[in-house]
Amino acid sequence: MSGAxxxxxxxxxxxxxxxxxxxxxxxxxxxELYACMLDDVxxxxxxxxxxxxxxxxxxxxxxxACEALAAGAPAGFRVTAQRxxxxxxxxxAAVAEVAAxxxxxxxxxxxxxxxxxxEALREAVEALAETDLVVAPDPDGGYGLVGLLAPVPxxxxxxxxxSSVLEDTLAHARARGLRVRPLAPGFDIDxxxxxxxxxxxxxxxxxxxxPRTLRFLDEHRIWALAPHP
Numbered sequence: 001m002s003g004a005x006x007x008x009x010x011x012x013x014x015x016x017x018x019x020x021x022x023x024x025x026x027x028x029x030x031x032e033l034y035a036c037m038l039d040d041v042x043x044x045x046x047x048x049x050x051x052x053x054x055x056x057x058x059x060x061x062x063x064x065a066c067e068a069l070a071a072g073a074p075a076g077f078r079v080t081a082q083r084x085x086x087x088x089x090x091x092x093a094a095v096a097e098v099a100a101x102x103x104x105x106x107x108x109x110x111x112x113x114x115x116x117x118x119e120a121l122r123e124a125v126e127a128l129a130e131t132d133l134v135v136a137p138d139p140d141g142g143y144g145l146v147g148l149l150a151p152v153p154x155x156x157x158x159x160x161x162x163s164s165v166l167e168d169t170l171a172h173a174r175a176r177g178l179r180v181r182p183l184a185p186g187f188d189i190d191x192x193x194x195x196x197x198x199x200x201x202x203x204x205x206x207x208x209x210x211p212r213t214l215r216f217l218d219e220h221r222i223w224a225l226a227p228h229p
Contacts, residue, residue, distance in 0.1 A: 003125060004055040004103035006094050007045050008082065009038055009111040011065035018112070020191050024225045033222075036212040037189060039072070040114045044209035046074035048118040052125055055103055059094050088156040096151045105149045112188045113144040114210030115201045120145060120184060127181045133173050136183040137166055139197070144186045152176060189213075195226035 010017050012035035014027040021030045042058070049056040056077045060066045063081035070079040080097065084090040091108055098106045105128040107121065120136060124147040127134045133152070136145040141163035148155075155176070158168035173180050187197045195217070202208055217223055 002053050002055055002103060003105045003107065003128075004057055004098045004101075005045055005049055005107045005109065005121065006057040006059050006098060007041060007109055007111055008059050008061075008090070008094070009041075009069060010034075010061050011069065012038060018190070021189075024192065025222065029220065029222075033189075033213070033216055034112065036216045037114045037210065038069075038111045039212050040210040041109070041111045041116075042073050042077070044114075044117055045109070045121075046076060047209075048121045049076070051118055052122055054107070054121075054125070055098075057094075057098060059090070061090070087160040088158065091146075091156045092151070092153065095148055099151050105147050106151075107145065107147040109145045110188060112190065113186055114189065114213045115198060115208050116144060116186050117209040120186060123183050127183065130179075131181045132178040133180045134183050135166060135169065135180070137185045138187055139185070140188075140190070141166055142188075143169070144188050145183065152178065192226050195223065199223060199226065 012031045014031040017034040018030035046056055058069060058073050058077045058079045059082045060069050060079060061082040066079050066081055073079060082090040083093040094108060095106045107124055109116065124134045124145060128147050128149050132149045134147040135143040138144050142165040155169060155172050158172065170180060187194055189195065189198060202214065
C-alpha cells in the first residue's frame with residue numbers, strides 16, 4: 001500500500017486568491033502570483049511523489065475548475081473536486097477519499113507554500129512510520145503540511161484560518177489518543193510580510209523549488225514592497 005500526497009488548490013481568479021496581499025498588490029497581480037505558486041507547488045510535488053513513491057492528487061475548488069487545472073498539472077496527478085462546506089470538511093473528505101482508494105499514509109499540503117520541497121515531504125513520510133499524525137507549523141499558528149496514518153473523523157472539526165488552528169488540531173489529536181510528531185516549520189505566502197521570509201529562504205538556499213514564483217516577483221519588482229526579514 002502506497003501513500004498519497006493531496007495538494008489543495010483554488011482556481012487562480014482575481015479577487016478569489018491571495019487577497020490579503022492586496023494592497024499593495026492589485027487583485028490581478030495576486031492571482032498571477034498565486035498561479036505561479038501553484039505551478040511550482042505542483043511541479044515540486046510531482047517530483048517528490050516520484051522519489052518517495054506517493055500517489056499525487058490535486059483537490060480543486062471550485063469544482064468547475066477541475067478541467068482547467070488538470071490541463072496544467074504534471075502528468076500523473078489525479079484531479080478531484082474538494083467536497084464540503086468549509087476547509088475542515090474538505091480536508092477530512094479528502095483524507096477519507098484517498099484512504100478509501102487504498103493509500104496510507106495521506107499527506108495534505110496547500111498550494112501557497114512554494115518553498116516546501118522533497119525533504120519536508122520525506123520527513124513526513126518517514127515520521128509516519130512511527131506515529132499517527134505529523135504537522136509542519138507555520139508562523140501564523142497554522143500548518144502548511146499535515147500527514148495522517150489513517151483517517152481521523154473530527155480531527156479538523158474546529159475553525160480554520162485562525163491563529164489557533166495548529167493548537168486546535170493538536171488538542172483534537174490528543175483527545176483521540178493519537179501519537180503526534182512536529183515537523184520542521186515552514187511558511188505560506190499569505191501577506192506581504194511573508195515575502196520577506198521567502199527572500200530570506202532564497203538567500204539561504206538559491207535552489208528553492210519555486211522558480212516561477214521567484215521569477216514573477218523579480219520581474220514585477222514586488223520584493224521592494226516586502227519588509228526586510
